[in-house]
Amino acid sequence: MTRRTQAEWLSLFEAHQQSGLTAEAFCKGRNINPKYFSSRKKTLLKQTSPFVQAFVTDRPSSPISLCWRDTTVQFGSDISPDWVAKLIRSLSA
Numbered sequence: 322m323t324r325r326t327q328a329e330w331l332s333l334f335e336a337h338q339q340s341g342l343t344a345e346a347f348c349k350g351r352n353i354n355p356k357y358f359s360s361r362k363k364t365l366l367k368q369t370s371p372f373v374q375a376f377v378t379d380r381p382s383s384p385i386s387l388c389w390r391d392t393t394v395q396f397g398s399d400i401s402p403d404w405v406a407k408l409i410r411s412l413s414a
Contacts, residue, residue, distance in 0.1 A: 327365060334362050 325333070337347045337358075348355040385396045387405065396405070 330361050330365055333358075334366065 333351070333353075337344060340347055342350075344358060345355045347353075348358045383398060385398065385400060385405070387394045387396065387408070
């Protein structure tokens with residue numbers, strides 16, 4: 322069995338998400354036990370990243386503020402929600 326660091330596992334979880342494959346297919350291609358992969362994912366993601374959930378109902382007419390740790394970033398109301406979601410995922414990695 323290959324020993325992986327926490328950073329390596331987190332990188333694998335991101336690669337799985339971007340692959341579009343099922344966990345089983347992703348693990349098979351990398352010779353990883355799918356049950357162990359799922360267990361590590363559940364444990365590590367719970368420890369390392371806060372849960373963030375955002376909903377967009379209507380485009381706001383005022384600027385959007387995103388606060389992350391000690392930083393606040395403001396965006397115009399024309400910013401793409403998909404782009405903001407990608408930014409949040411990148412910050413959480």
